Amino acid sequence: MTTLRQRLVPYGLLGPGLLWLFLFFVLPMVFMAWFSVSSGSLESGWSLTWTFSNYTDAISNYTTQFGRSFLYAGAATIFCLLLGYPLAYAIAFKAGRWQNLMLFAVIAPFFTTYLIRTIAWKTILEDSSPVVSFLKTIQVIPSDGRVLATSAAVIAGLTYNFLPFMVLPLYASLERLDLRLLEASKDLYASATQTFLRVTLPLTAPGIVAGVLLTFIPAVGDYINATFLGGVNQSMIGNVIQAQYLVINDYPTAAALSFTLMVIILVAVSLYIRFAGTEALMGDEEEAK
Amino acid sequence: MGVWQRIRDNSTLFVGILVLVYMLAPIAVIAIFSFNDPTGKFNFEWVGFTTEYWANAFDNQEINDSLWLSVRLAFFTSLGATILGTLIALALVRYEFGGRKAANLLIVIPIATPEVVIGAALLSLFVYASASLGFTTLLVAHIMFSISFAVIVVRSRLIGFDRRLEEAAADLGAPPLTTFFKVTLPLLLPGIAGALMLTFALSIDDFVISNFNAGSEVTFPLYIFGANQRGIPVQVNVIATMLFVIAVVAILFVILQQRRAEKLVEKRADDDNKASLSIPV
Amino acid sequence: MTEPTWKRPAKLFAVATAGLVAALTIAACGSTGGTDNSDVPTAQGGKASGTLNISNWPLYIDGKTISDFEKQTGITVKYNEDVNSNTDFFGKVQPLLSNGDSGGRSILVVTDWMSEKMYNLGFLQNLNPDELTTVFDNIIPSLEDPAFDPGRGYSIPWQSGMTGLVVRTDLAPDIKSVNDLFDPKYKGKVTMLDELRDSAALVMKGDGVDPTEATTEEWLAAVDKVKQAKESGQIRRFTGNDYVQDLAKGDVVAAIGWSGDAIQAQADNPNIEYIQPEQGCILWSDNMSIPVGAPNAPAAYEFMNYVYEPENQAQIVEYVNYISPVAGVKEILTKKDPALANNELIFPSDQFLSKCTNQTSPPGDEAEQKEVENAWLSVVEG
Numbered sequence: 001m002t003t004l005r006q007r008l009v010p011y012g013l014l015g016p017g018l019l020w021l022f023l024f025f026v027l028p029m030v031f032m033a034w035f036s037v038s039s040g041s042l043e044s045g046w047s048l049t050w051t052f053s054n055y056t057d058a059i060s061n062y063t064t065q066f067g068r069s070f071l072y073a074g075a076a077t078i079f080c081l082l083l084g085y086p087l088a089y090a091i092a093f094k095a096g097r098w099q100n101l102m103l104f105a106v107i108a109p110f111f112t113t114y115l116i117r118t119i120a121w122k123t124i125l126e127d128s129s130p131v132v133s134f135l136k137t138i139q140v141i142p143s144d145g146r147v148l149a150t151s152a153a154v155i156a157g158l159t160y161n162f163l164p165f166m167v168l169p170l171y172a173s174l175e176r177l178d179l180r181l182l183e184a185s186k187d188l189y190a191s192a193t194q195t196f197l198r199v200t201l202p203l204t205a206p207g208i209v210a211g212v213l214l215t216f217i218p219a220v221g222d223y224i225n226a227t228f229l230g231g232v233n234q235s236m237i238g239n240v241i242q243a244q245y246l247v248i249n250d251y252p253t254a255a256a257l258s259f260t261l262m263v264i265i266l267v268a269v270s271l272y273i274r275f276a277g278t279e280a281l282m283g284d285e286e287e288a289k
Numbered sequence: 290m291g292v293w294q295r296i297r298d299n300s301t302l303f304v305g306i307l308v309l310v311y312m313l314a315p316i317a318v319i320a321i322f323s324f325n326d327p328t329g330k331f332n333f334e335w336v337g338f339t340t341e342y343w344a345n346a347f348d349n350q351e352i353n354d355s356l357w358l359s360v361r362l363a364f365f366t367s368l369g370a371t372i373l374g375t376l377i378a379l380a381l382v383r384y385e386f387g388g389r390k391a392a393n394l395l396i397v398i399p400i401a402t403p404e405v406v407i408g409a410a411l412l413s414l415f416v417y418a419s420a421s422l423g424f425t426t427l428l429v430a431h432i433m434f435s436i437s438f439a440v441i442v443v444r445s446r447l448i449g450f451d452r453r454l455e456e457a458a459a460d461l462g463a464p465p466l467t468t469f470f471k472v473t474l475p476l477l478l479p480g481i482a483g484a485l486m487l488t489f490a491l492s493i494d495d496f497v498i499s500n501f502n503a504g505s506e507v508t509f510p511l512y513i514f515g516a517n518q519r520g521i522p523v524q525v526n527v528i529a530t531m532l533f534v535i536a537v538v539a540i541l542f543v544i545l546q547q548r549r550a551e552k553l554v555e556k557r558a559d560d561d562n563k564a565s566l567s568i569p570v
Numbered sequence: 571m572t573e574p575t576w577k578r579p580a581k582l583f584a585v586a587t588a589g590l591v592a593a594l595t596i597a598a599c600g601s602t603g604g605t606d607n608s609d610v611p612t613a614q615g616g617k618a619s620g621t622l623n624i625s626n627w628p629l630y631i632d633g634k635t636i637s638d639f640e641k642q643t644g645i646t647v648k649y650n651e652d653v654n655s656n657t658d659f660f661g662k663v664q665p666l667l668s669n670g671d672s673g674g675r676s677i678l679v680v681t682d683w684m685s686e687k688m689y690n691l692g693f694l695q696n697l698n699p700d701e702l703t704t705v706f707d708n709i710i711p712s713l714e715d716p717a718f719d720p721g722r723g724y725s726i727p728w729q730s731g732m733t734g735l736v737v738r739t740d741l742a743p744d745i746k747s748v749n750d751l752f753d754p755k756y757k758g759k760v761t762m763l764d765e766l767r768d769s770a771a772l773v774m775k776g777d778g779v780d781p782t783e784a785t786t787e788e789w790l791a792a793v794d795k796v797k798q799a800k801e802s803g804q805i806r807r808f809t810g811n812d813y814v815q816d817l818a819k820g821d822v823v824a825a826i827g828w829s830g831d832a833i834q835a836q837a838d839n840p841n842i843e844y845i846q847p848e849q850g851c852i853l854w855s856d857n858m859s860i861p862v863g864a865p866n867a868p869a870a871y872e873f874m875n876y877v878y879e880p881e882n883q884a885q886i887v888e889y890v891n892y893i894s895p896v897a898g899v900k901e902i903l904t905k906k907d908p909a910l911a912n913n914e915l916i917f918p919s920d921q922f923l924s925k926c927t928n929q930t931s932p933p934g935d936e937a938e939q940k941e942v943e944n945a946w947l948s949v950v951e952g
Contacts, residue, residue, distance in 0.1 A: 010384035014392060017373035017436055024433040025399050028410035031417045041936065042664065042691065061948070083308050090305025100547070104540045105309050109316055110490045111536035112529040115513045119521070120315035123322070127821045146758065148821070149806050163312060172445075213401070221403020224496065228517075231807050232800045235951050238405045238497075243951045245409050245501065246661030248943065255413065258406040269401060351651070412665070419669050504666055505625075505673030507652065518654045518811035519628040 036255035046251065054256040062240050062257065066264070069236040072151065072226075073219035076158035080166040080215050081208070083159070088170035088207075092177070106167050114161065118228045121157055122148065125229070149231025157225035162218065166211040173207020174200075209273065217265055237261055316533055323526035342523040346531070349524050355512035356528060362424070362508065363492035366431040370488045373432070374439025375481060381440070382447040400437050407434055408501035415502065422504025430502045431495065435488040442487055446480025493532075610692060613860040615701035618872035621646045623865070625678040627653045627856060628811065629834060630729065632889030639876050645869045650675075655810040656684040656765070667693040667861060676864040677873065683767055683931045685725040685857045686718045694724045694859045695867070702726070704875035710897045713855060716928075725857035726874050727895035729830075729886075732844075732915070732926065733768040733852040736827035738817055740841040745824045747848040748776035752795075757804050761816060761825040762796065764808040766946040767929050768852055769826050770796060775849040775927070782930045789932045789942045797949045808950045817842050829915045830892035844915055850925025855895065891916055 036054055040046035059066070091102045109117060124131055125147045135141050147153050177200065185195040201208075223238030237257065244254035326339040347353050377396065380386070399407065411430050415422060454476065458468040474481075496510040503511060513525060628651040636647050653659045659680060666673045667688070680688065688694050699706060705726055706714075719725045737745045742756060751760045762769040771781035774792040781789075799805050806822060807813075814831055816822035818838040829851075832844035860870050876882055880898035887894045887903065888910060894917075903911040914922050932942040 007386070010380040010386040013376040013380035013384075014386075017377040017440075018392060018395060020373060020433060021395050021399065021436060024411065024414070024429055025407070026395070028407075028414035031413040032406075032410040034417070035413050041940075042668075083311070086301050086304040087308040090302045094299070094302040094305065100540075100544045102305070102309065104537070104544075105313060107490075108533060108536055108540075109312055110494060111532045112316060112319060113496075113510045113513060113532075114494050115496055115510050115517075116319055116525065116529045117315045119513070119517060120318045123318055124315065126819055128819065146821070149758075160312070160315070163308075217401050218403060221405045223405060232805055232950075233803075238403065239951050241405050241409060242497075242500075243947060245412065247657040247951075248947055249661065249664060250944075251413065251416075254409060258409050262402060262406055265401065265403070416665050421669060421671050422665055423673075503662075505650075505652070505663065505675070507650075515628075515652060515654050519651075520815070 032255045032258060034255075035251045036259050038252050040252070042249045051252065054252045055260060058253050058256040059260055062237060065235055065237045065240050066261070068234070069220050069238065069261075070264075072155050072158060072236060073216050073222075075155045076162060076219050077166075077212055077216045079155070079159040080163050081212065084163055084166035084170055084211065085208075088167050088174055091167075091171055092174035103171065106164050110164065114224065115228075118157055118161065118224055121153075121160065122228055125153055125156075148229060149234070151230075151234055153229040154225050154234050154236075157229045158219050158222060161222075161225065162215045165214040165218070169210035169214060170204065170207045173204040173210075177203055213269060213272070217269070220265060221261060316530075319526050320530045320533075323523060323530050325523060325526075327523065342527050346524055346527045349522055351507075352509075352512060352522065352524050352528065355507045355509045358424070358506060359493050359509040362427055362431060363489045365428055366435055366492040367485045367489040369428075369432040370435035370439045371443075371481060371484045374436050374484055374488075375443045375477070377436070377440050378443035378447055382444055396437050396440050399434060404434075404495075404497040408498040411498070412501045422502055423506050426502045426504065427499060427506060427508070430498050431492045434495075434498060435491055438491060439484040439488055442484040443477070443480045446477060446483070450476065610689075610694075610696050611862065612696040612698050613701075613864065613867035613870070615698060615871050616868040618643060618645060618866075618868040620866050620869060621648060622869040622873060623648045623650070623674045623676055624873070625650050625652050625659070625675050626728070627651065627679060630679070630856075630890055630892075632886055635877070635882060635886055638882070638885075639873065642876070643869075643872055645872065647873075648674075653679060656681050658810070660684060660688070663693075663861075664691075667691070667863075670863045672861040672863040672865070674865060675861055676866045676870040677858050678861055679728050679856050679858050681854050681856050682716070682718055682725075682929055685859055686931075688859070688861075689719070689724050693861055695862055695864065696724055697722070697726070697860065698871075701868075701871040702874060705878045708878045708880065708896045708898065710895055713895050716855075719857075725859050726878075727855040728858050728877075729890060730853065730855045730893035730895055732829040732846070732893070732918070732923075733763070733772060733826065733854065733929070734829065734847050735824060735845040736813070736817060736832045736835070737824045737843055737845050738820065738822075738839070738841050739843050739845075741820060742823040745845060748772050748826070751824055751826070752799055752804060754804070756823055757802070758806050759821070759823045760799075760805055761807045761809050761813050761822050762805055763813070763826050764810060764950045766793075766943060767931060768854075769808075770946060771852050771927075771929065772826055772847065775847070775852075775925075778849070780927060781852070782927050784933070786932060786934055786938050786942060790945055793942065793945045793949060800949055814838070814842070828892075830890060833891040833913075833915060846922065848925075850927065851923070852929050853923065853926045854929035887916060893918065 034048060035046065037048065037050050037052060038046045039049045039051045039054070087106070091099055091106075095102050123129065126132065127146050127148065132141070132147050135147070136143050136145070141147065181199055181203070182195055185199045190198065220236075221238045221241075223236055223242055226234050226236045226239050241254055241257050241261070244250050244257065322335075323342060324338050324340065325335055326337040326341065377392075381389070381392065408430070411426070411433070414420075415426055420426060455468055455472050458472045459465075463471070494510065495508075496514065499508050499511055500514070507515070509528075513521060516522065516525065622645050624647065626649065630651070631649070636649050639645070640647055652662075659678075663673060663675075663678070668691070672678075685694070699722075706722075709722070709727070713727050713730065715721055735745060735748065735751075742759075744750070745756075750756075751762070767781075770789060770792040773795055774781050774784060774788060777792070777795075779788050779792070784792075796805070800808075807816070809816070809825070811831075813822065813825040813827050814835045817825060818835060827844075829844045832842055835842040858870075858874055860867055864870060877886065878896050880896055880902055883894055883896040884899050884902040884906070887899055888907060891913075893915075900911055900917050910916060932939050
């Protein structure tokens, strides 16, 4: 029989944190919503005018950037998956004593700041660098081409910066894999490929879901990679939002763009989860009981 | 075993290592250029080797100020976020209560929101409330986006928790709070430590949200962004490499401790076995 | 009995939306922002002491002036090079200044049009000429009475400069006019400043239009010309202060840039030179102002007077290589460093400046200006 006090304990525990999130996440969203249907300017102030045209104008003016952001983020996510899965697999099963070290090597780059890492790529990819010269020699790029200030550079940057977000969930998922299932599959005469496709992959689906989400979502809104590695035709929607807020100070348009971005992401994510399964996200508490 | 088989067996490991090299490449570049001696203001062409900047790593007051600000900010952020996050994780995993779905949603959505939107929304709030931007607003913002991560880390540790240890403590007559402080919390420590480290790293690394909400305060990433325009001083490379090395050393230390602990457990088990073998049955 | 799975998120969504609408309706009662320009305070003078916090552009002061000033006056100076672009800086300080909070600054330095914009928003204090006797004694006549701030009521020039072409003469020896930037031979190797009033105005001059008298349509036409160049890949990037890097690397052979940068850049690559465009340059000044809420206006006045002493100014000019607003500097430098004194970029002759026009904003009211600014933004950020 639970007393009233006992029933209140969870709320007491949740209280401070959730309050913080409410005040500084939910409330700001409300104000952003307020701005998104307001009009005015820095000089004359803003007032709520229920101008829904902010949304339609914003979307029609910046459709290219929206599309580009999803394209770049999608491409980067796919590359992250292709690069991250082998790495996670190697760490989980082939690393032996070096497991912790390798894991750490994945997270370590975080400790030099995001900006410096991206700027370092600028050095690696500049027109006169050995890497680019090599690529030109093997004809991957035309001899008068360049890598920086192109879409490829931005996608490469996004892939690099978000790889850890893909590797870690994949690793967590692979680690929990019961090796006996793989052995059983081999015992039943399945080839390595078949084992992988039919056993490993499906069982690690929650990890893949989590990794994809953790990579795709921040990548869509990123603007650092586009700023440093991109050129004039690589602006992503993050660049536009940032400029609208901090340069033009057109808060209504900026807010409308932000909300639109969020909604699109939420829709894409819900569809993806519906399609791929939800255990990865919220249901694990059941295990603990 | 044929060579082909050997290659195939180790191909995953090989690819894995290649990817790791790819991940560490920029770090190598940063480290290498911390030894460069550039002629002009820009540090992207190798001129000559010098340890001058390592010797004078903290000569640039602006860098020092921004670094100190970032460290302070990260410290308080990790404390705040981990405390709030641990409490939430405990509630989520250990208790039944109504509104679970809503709570989960509230925690997960910030992770699903692009940083640019969070930063901009917070700015909207602060502008509307005519709040003065500075350290406080930065701290508030950083704790906010860190809570969710702390929750996830601590929660995963809690889930794998062996409740029997707590039950044993209760059986031995310990009141719930004592059990919590003497059994639960120590066992939870790796999770809490992980949350602390993760939130610290996220905070020190943050650019976007800080850019919107720092006012005239300059964090280390904000300094780098500004300095990029006119030439990043070599000291920045030095400090970035230092941060990396400190992190490496810290983790190696932890790993070594773990290995020692494991060996100790093995040894004790061996001793116990030997002891038990000699007890006449 | 279990609910169909779509009902729970749907319920949640409904609750959330209801809450949102309620909150918005409550918020609707208020509006926010707006500035009142009727009550601009005048910065108070007095005994100068304490700490002085200055925000300026990077590489705009030599290494000794600050410490010399500190020694002479006993004031501690915190000198921040955090102005990297007018718009970025504005974005950073605007939320503070609209609340009357200067973020600790007592002096900030921004370009003419931004000084004007900030003043109109009520962010700057009026200056008391009685506190600035040295300044008004030594300011060069051409900068005494600009159109945007007659009699220098709130802005005191820090340095002046020219916007023109900064070129790698070894890689692109034949660039003489802004129209050469559109030459397909240099496709992808050209950059422009992201500043509307520099780049679009210069482009306009290339077509024979005077920016100070141009109509909104002529501004939009210039913006459009740039847009086409961007879309065709002619322009590699739009830059802030960071175009020099690309030039030094050789990734870019010609850029729209500033005169002082070219001189400083020669340390990175001696082939970087400032080329005065055939159709003339854009002349601008960066001005010191005292923002509202400045904690130490007396010290600010002291600093302004200090840098307007010709000997002190000469020390700055030697390093900064921009055009000095203080009379008498050329004479001092002729003795110390004749090469510098004869450098046309630092002490330009009237002939050198003959075709240059002052930097100016697009004409018209707020709406018309916004139209040009938004058009430009979509080119630069799109």
